[in-house]
Structures are given as C-alpha cells and as structure tokens.
Amino acid sequence: MLVVERLQRLGFGPFELTLAPGECVGIAGPSGAGKSVFLRMIADLDPHDGTARLADAAREAMPAPAWRRLVTYLPAESGWWAETVGAHMTDSVRARALLPALLLPDDVLSWPVTRLSTGERQRLALIRALIQEPRVLLLDEPTSALDPAATAAVETLLRQALARGTSLILVSHDAHQTARLGRRQLAMAAGQLHAVAP
Amino acid sequence: MTAISLGYGELALASLLLWLNGALSLGLGLGLERQMLVAGVRMVVQLLLIGLILRALFAVSSPVLTGLAVLVMIAIAASEVYARQDRRVAGLSGFCVGAVPLMAATVSVTLLALLIEVGPDPWYDPRYTIPLAGMILGSVMNGVSLGLSGLLADAARERAAIEAQLALGAPRFVALRPFLRQALRNAWIPLINQMSAAGVVTLPGMMTGQILAGMDPVEAVKYQILIMFLLAGGTGLGALGAVYGAAWRLTDERHRLRLDRINAG
Numbered sequence: 001m002l003v004v005e006r007l008q009r010l011g012f013g014p015f016e017l018t019l020a021p022g023e024c025v026g027i028a029g030p031s032g033a034g035k036s037v038f039l040r041m042i043a044d045l046d047p048h049d050g051t052a053r054l055a056d057a058a059r060e061a062m063p064a065p066a067w068r069r070l071v072t073y074l075p076a077e078s079g080w081w082a083e084t085v086g087a088h089m090t091d092s093v094r095a096r097a098l099l100p101a102l103l104l105p106d107d108v109l110s111w112p113v114t115r116l117s118t119g120e121r122q123r124l125a126l127i128r129a130l131i132q133e134p135r136v137l138l139l140d141e142p143t144s145a146l147d148p149a150a151t152a153a154v155e156t157l158l159r160q161a162l163a164r165g166t167s168l169i170l171v172s173h174d175a176h177q178t179a180r181l182g183r184r185q186l187a188m189a190a191g192q193l194h195a196v197a198p
Numbered sequence: 199m200t201a202i203s204l205g206y207g208e209l210a211l212a213s214l215l216l217w218l219n220g221a222l223s224l225g226l227g228l229g230l231e232r233q234m235l236v237a238g239v240r241m242v243v244q245l246l247l248i249g250l251i252l253r254a255l256f257a258v259s260s261p262v263l264t265g266l267a268v269l270v271m272i273a274i275a276a277s278e279v280y281a282r283q284d285r286r287v288a289g290l291s292g293f294c295v296g297a298v299p300l301m302a303a304t305v306s307v308t309l310l311a312l313l314i315e316v317g318p319d320p321w322y323d324p325r326y327t328i329p330l331a332g333m334i335l336g337s338v339m340n341g342v343s344l345g346l347s348g349l350l351a352d353a354a355r356e357r358a359a360i361e362a363q364l365a366l367g368a369p370r371f372v373a374l375r376p377f378l379r380q381a382l383r384n385a386w387i388p389l390i391n392q393m394s395a396a397g398v399v400t401l402p403g404m405m406t407g408q409i410l411a412g413m414d415p416v417e418a419v420k421y422q423i424l425i426m427f428l429l430a431g432g433t434g435l436g437a438l439g440a441v442y443g444a445a446w447r448l449t450d451e452r453h454r455l456r457l458d459r460i461n462a463g
Contacts, residue, residue, distance in 0.1 A: 043365055044452055064453040069367035079362030081376055090366075129366065 001055055002071065002136050002167055007041045009048035012191040015041070017169075019136065024158075024168040026178020028196075029188030035171040036075070038188065039138040042169070043073035054135060072134035076141040078125035080113040085124060088113075094131040102127065102153050118145040126154065136167045143177065155180060201411040213238070255324045264324040268308070268331045272301050275339040282343050285350040287447045288461045295447060299439025300342050304335045307432040315424055333404065333425055334432045337389065341433035342440040345385035349441050350460060352377040353448050360455050370449035371442075378441055385437035393426055402426075 002019040012034035019025060029035055041048045044064050052059045052071070059067050082088055086109035089095040099106060102123040108116075116124065122145045129137060142158075143151040158168060158181060172178050178185055185196040216238050223231040255263055276297035286292040308331045312318065318326040353360065356377060363373035371378070396402055397419075404425060408418035450456055 045361060045365065045454055047450070047452075047454065047456075063369075065364075065367045065369045068365055068453075072367070073365040075358070075361070075365070077358055079356075079358030079360070081356070081359040081363060081373075125362070132366065 002042075002052065003054075004042055004052045005050055007038070007048060007050035007052070009037060009041055009046060012037045013041075013048075014050060015193055017193070019167045019169065021135070021165045021167055022162050023184070024162055024170055024178075024182030025184045025186060026175075026182050027169065027171045027186045027188055027193070028173065028175055028178060033188040034191045035188045036140055037191075038193070039073055039140055039169065039171060042136075042138055043068055043071055045073060069132055070134055071136040071138065072129045072132065073138040074125060074129050074140060074142060076144055078121045080121070083112055085109050085111050085113055085116065088124075088128055089131065090128075091131045095127050098127045098130065098157070101157050103150055119147070119150060122146060123150065123154065126157070130157070130161065134166065136169070137161070139168060139170045139172075141171060141173065143172070143174070151177070252324075252328065255328065259320070259324060261320070261322045264322050264327050267324070267328060268305075271328075271332060271335055272297075272304060275304075275335050276300050279339055279343045279346070283347055283350065284462070285347070285354060286461050287350070287444055288459045291447050291459075292461070295440055295443040296342050296346060299436045299443060300335075300338055302439060303338045303342075303432045303436035304331060307334050307338075307428050307435070310431075311424070311428050315428075329404075330425075330428070334428055337429040338432045338436035340388060341385040341437035344388070345381045345437035345441040346444055348381035348384040349374075349377060349444050350448075352380060353455070354457060354460060357455065357457060364453055364455060368453075370453040370455075371445065373453075373455075374445050374449070378445055381441045382437055385433065385441070389430055389433050393430070396422070396426065 001021060002017075004015060004017040004019075006014040006016065008014040015038055017025070027035055027038070037046070040046050041050070042052055044052075044059060044067060054067075054070055059071075080088060086092050086095075089109065092109055096106070096109060099108060104120060104123055104127075108120070108124070113121075122142065126139075126142060139158075143154050146154065155177065158170075162168060162181070168181065170178055170181060175185075187194045187196050216234065220231040220234050223229070223234060251267075255267060276293065279296040279300060280286070280293050283292075283296075287295050308327065311330050311334075312321050312327060316326055316330070353374070360373050360377070364370070392400075402422050402425070405418045405422040408421060409415055447459055448456055
C-alpha cells in the first residue's frame with residue numbers, strides 16, 4: 001500500500017493519497033495543473049516537502065534508486081540513452097515476451113532507437129518499466145501517442161498488472177480511459193487534488 | 199650550449215612582417231589593422247614583462263616566490279576555465295569544480311616531475327618549476343574546460359535520457375555514465391592527437407626551443423617525451439576530477455538530476 005503525505009513543491013499541493021495494492025487511481029486535469037509535478041514528487045525526482053511510504057517502508061529510509069524500482073514513474077515523453085532498444089532492457093527475455101501483447105514487432109529489440117516511432121517508444125518504455133515489476137506505476141499519459149488498437153493493448157496489459165497486485169496512478173486527458181481502468185477518479189486543478197463523484 | 203643572442207634591432211626588423219600584414223589589411227579593406235596593432239603591442243609588452251619577472255624569480259630562487267608565481271598562474275587558468283563555459287554550475291561550486299581539479303592535477307604532476315623525474319637542485323629551482331608547471335597547466339586547463347562544457351551541455355540536452363534511467367532506479371553515476379564517458383573523451387582527444395602528431399606533423403615548441411638553445415636533439419626529445427607523459431597524466435586527472443565533481447553537483451544525495459544548479463553563462 002502506497003501512502004503519500006503532505007507532498008508539496010512550488011505552490012503545488014500539499015497532496016495526500018492512499019493507494020491499495022491492485023488499485024488504479026485516475027487523475028484528470030488541464031495542462032500545468034500539477035499532475036506531472038505530483039507524480040515526479042512521489043518518485044522523488046524533484047526536491048520537495050512531505051513524504052511517502054510503501055506499506056511500512058518509509059521512502060527516506062531507503063536509497064532513492066531502491067524506492068524508484070518499487071515506485072516507478074513513466075513520463076509522457078520517454079528518454080533513451082543507448083544505441084539499440086535492447087540495451088535499455090534489464091531483462092531481454094521478459095521484454096521479448098511482452099512484445100506481442102503490445103503489437104510490437106518481434107525483432108524490435110535489435111533496432112536502433114532512432115528507427116522507433118513515437119508510439120513504439122511509448123509502448124517500449126512501458127515494457128522497460130513493467131519487466132522490473134514495480135509495486136506502483138506512475139503513468140503520465142501512457143497512451144497519448146497511440147492509435148485505438150495499441151491503446152486497447154496497453155489497457156489490457158495494465159489490467160493484467162492490476163490483477164497481479166501492481167497499483168497504478170494514471171494521469172490521462174481521456175476520462176474514459178481512467179474510468180475503464182479504475183473506480184477512483186481524482187481531478188487536479190490549480191495544484192490541488194479533488195475527488196470526483198463516480 | 200648557448201643560443202645566439204638576438205638584438206633589439208633584429209626584432210624591430212622582424213616586426214616589419216607585422217607592419218606588412220597591417221598594410222595589406224589597409225589595402226584590401228579588411229579592417230583588421232587596429233586589432234593587429236593592439237595584439238602585436240600586447241604580445242611584445244606581455245612577453246617582455248614575463249621575461250623580466252622570470253629573470254628576477256630565477257635570480258632570487260626563493261621557494262615562497264616560486265610557489266606564489268605558480269599559484270597566480272593557476273588562478274588565472276582557473277578563471278579562464280570559468281569564463282569559457284557556456285553553462286556553469288551555479289554558485290561558488292561553479293568555480294570550484296574547475297579550479298580544484300585544475301590545481302590538484304597541476305600541483306601533483308609538477309611535484310612528481312620535479313622530485314622524481316628531473317630532480318633539479320634545489321628541487322624547487324624556478325628555472326624548472328615555472329616552465330614545467332606552465333606547460334602542464336595549459337594542457338590541464340584545456341582538458342578540464344572541454345570536459346566540463348561537454349558534460350554540462352549534455353546534461354541539459356539529455357535530460358529525458360538521464361531521468362528515464364533515474365526513474366527506473368539507476369544510481370546517479372550510472373545514469374550519467376554515457377555522458378561522463380563522452381565528456382572524458384572530449385577532454386582526452388586533443389592530447390591523443392598531440393601525441394600522435396608529435397615529431398611527424400609538429401615539432402613541439404619546447405623541444406624546438408631546446409634545440410635552438412643548443413641542446414642535443416636526442417636530449418631535447420627525451421625532455422619532450424617526459425613532458426608528453428606529464429601532460430597526459432595531468433590532463434587525465436584534471437578532467438576526471440572536474441567531470442565527476444560537476445556530475446556530483448548536478449545530482450543530489452537522493453539521486454535526482456538538479457538542472458536548477460546550472461546557469462547559462
């Protein structure tokens with residue numbers, strides 16, 4: 001269970017949130033409202049006030065890299081640091097096993113990153129995070145560059161992750177998508193989170 | 199083993215070449231004659247001054263004054279490194295990430311050369327200390343400067359790639375590794391080029407000077423080889439220290455990328 005307490009930075013927050021294992025919370029809201037700021041604070045990627053814990057393990061009690069393996073942030077725009085796609089995967093066997101589910105070609109791991117389309121990058125970045133089996137995934141617009149078929153494939157994979165007990169915080173402009181994946185809906189406005197009646 | 203002394207008349211004669219360039223600039227309308235004159239005068243004044251200072255330093259041969267001269271040289275080089283950056287680490291550490299490795303590498307390599315390699319008597323003999331420190335400093339300065347500007351430019355440009363690794367749980371120096379490597383390559387390549395070209399494409403200045411001063415060419419070459427090794431060691435150490443120091447300042451203890459600590463220069 002992820003518990004977020006009094007997270008705040010640059011006029012955003014303070015945010016409180018509790019997330020059960022296998023739960024998905026959707027967050028909607030206009031650009032600049034603080035959705036990405038919120039996710040980045042949970043992953044401890046920017047200096048901020050407040051804290052977070054996973055079950056009984058306080059974030060500050062463990063090294064930041066260990067925390068981020070458990071609570072992984074996936075930005076809308078993925079970053080790539082090596083030549084080939086495969087060099088970005090910690091476990092290429094498990095990565096290859098997920099390719100068909102996301103409608104990606106079998107040999108994509110041997111491709112240079114420059115050959116990937118934006119949509120392929122977005123799906124491969126999701127695979128890259130999923131194979132590390134985080135307990136919580138912080139998804140920032142995970143299907144923004146995808147067509148309807150690929151979007152449906154990503155949602156299927158996310159549903160499987162939820163069933164295995166992975167928790168999701170899903171930031172999306174698409175209210176239908178957040179509704180399809182989770183019961184709890186929140187709205188971000190002017191740096192504050194509000195509950196949305198279902 | 200004495201060089202032929204030059205008279206001031208001969209120098210004035212040689213300066214006609216610069217005057218000729220100035221006349222060409224006027225004739226062709228290049229507009230460079232003013233700059234040429236200023237640079238020429240600066241060169242003559244600066245070199246004469248340093249000649250007088252070195253003559254005085256050599257005459258007193260004091261360890262304190264020699265050390266002080268080396269410190270002044272390091273301070274000038276450090277401010278040069280700082281001034282040359284497009285982007286800087288913010289605050290005082292922006293100066294220190296360049297100055298500290300610059301000083302550490304220069305001083306340690308110069309001491310090594312004086313105490314173990316050349317062994318002048320006394321060991322701080324300014325006739326050896328100052329030219330050795332100067333050559334080492336020049337090379338370390340280039341390495342530090344190239345390494346720093348490479349890393350800072352990459353960190354700002356490759357933010358997504360670095361943060362992608364951090365978000366997946368990579369420690370900060372792992373996430374920066376491709377960029378640290380590239381920055382160190384940038385710092386090292388001029389030195390590798392210099393070593394490969396030495397004696398074939400270029401005759402290094404110090405060696406040429408010693409030959410002109412009457413030294414046996416093979417003896418001069420031995421000095422040059424020593425210098426090359428010293429430059430390699432100093433540049434490597436200096437660039438390594440600067441690049442890792444900057445990487446340390448660009449991230450924090452929670453392994454975050456802190457681009458807020460970079461200023462545009």
